[in-house]
Amino acid sequence: MEKIQFNLKDYIKFVTEEIDNNIYRPVRGNSYLEVLKALHEYLKPNTYLEIGVAGGGSLALADAERIIGVDPAPNLAENERYKIYPKTSDLFFEEDAPQLFAQQKIDLAFIDGMHLFEFALRDFINIERYSHKEGYIAIHDILPRTFSEASRGRMTVNWTGDVWRLIITLRKYRPDLNIIVLDSAPTGLAVVTNLNPDSNFLRENFEDIFKEIMEVKTMSFLEARDLVMHTFSTQLYLMNLVMKDMS
Numbered sequence: 001m002e003k004i005q006f007n008l009k010d011y012i013k014f015v016t017e018e019i020d021n022n023i024y025r026p027v028r029g030n031s032y033l034e035v036l037k038a039l040h041e042y043l044k045p046n047t048y049l050e051i052g053v054a055g056g057g058s059l060a061l062a063d064a065e066r067i068i069g070v071d072p073a074p075n076l077a078e079n080e081r082y083k084i085y086p087k088t089s090d091l092f093f094e095e096d097a098p099q100l101f102a103q104q105k106i107d108l109a110f111i112d113g114m115h116l117f118e119f120a121l122r123d124f125i126n127i128e129r130y131s132h133k134e135g136y137i138a139i140h141d142i143l144p145r146t147f148s149e150a151s152r153g154r155m156t157v158n159w160t161g162d163v164w165r166l167i168i169t170l171r172k173y174r175p176d177l178n179i180i181v182l183d184s185a186p187t188g189l190a191v192v193t194n195l196n197p198d199s200n201f202l203r204e205n206f207e208d209i210f211k212e213i214m215e216v217k218t219m220s221f222l223e224a225r226d227l228v229m230h231t232f233s234t235q236l237y238l239m240n241l242v243m244k245d246m247s
């Protein structure tokens with residue numbers, strides 16, 4: 001008789017697919033790259049900071065006076081347009097940011113580095129500290145479509161991890177911020193304004209906030225994703241930006 005071999009990897013894949021099939025929530029708005037492009041055109045930032053540049057797809061949209069990218073494994077060569085820091089964002093904020101942003105603050109930033117809640121939260125805290133009050137912070141990957149995509153252990157090509165926890169945190173503990181969650185394909189984009197570089201609440205309460213927000217279960221979040229996130233149409237947002245730019 002043929003012996004059936006149990007393969008843990010296949011089993012996990014099978015179970016994950018089964019779970020995902022029941023809760024697949026697509027994100028159908030215009031691409032996040034269109035929003036970034038429009039923000040560059042509308043804001044015309046002097047200083048643009050991108051955390052997580054990979055091959056430079058999103059960085060290529062920037063036309064700022066100072067374009068700064070941070071990535072421990074960048075897949076693009078530095079040129080006269082970009083300054084790339086080949087290190088983690090935590091190290092960058094410790095070693096380089098104080099001097100880099102002492103005079104000229106950040107006008108526009110894009111968080112797209114390590115897709116785990118605590119990393120994204122630290123990126124947000126550090127970026128806000130060095131931003132103008134009128135600055136913009138865009139956060140990628142806040143709308144996972146499946147359970148496996150939202151998992152803290154990477155299993156998928158398009159991986160959002162649990163960056164969505166950052167939005168829940170900001171909504172709860174920073175009601176002073178203006179947060180728009182866009183249904184930008186493929187996995188959502190949040191645009192945060194009304195920044196307060198002097199706010200220390202998140203930094204000072206980091207450990208307690210982390211513990212509390214980690215209690216939110218991924219599956220329950222996914223089931224209520226669109227309700228929890230108050231998602232806004234990317235198409236309407238783009239139309240508004242274009243109209244503001246013309247006024």
Ligand SMILES: C[S@@+](CC[C@H](N)C(=O)[O-])C[C@H]1O[C@@H](n2cnc3c(N)ncnc32)[C@H](O)[C@@H]1O
Pocket residue numbers: 051052053054055056057058059070071072073074087088089090112113114119
């Ligand atoms: C999804 S890719 C970025 C894609 C790019 N922003 C785009 O849209 O074309 C994520 C990148 O984050 C980088 N990364 C991982 N951990 C990081 C960290 N701690 N700090 C900064 N970047 C990190 C990875 O090396 C990877 O290149």
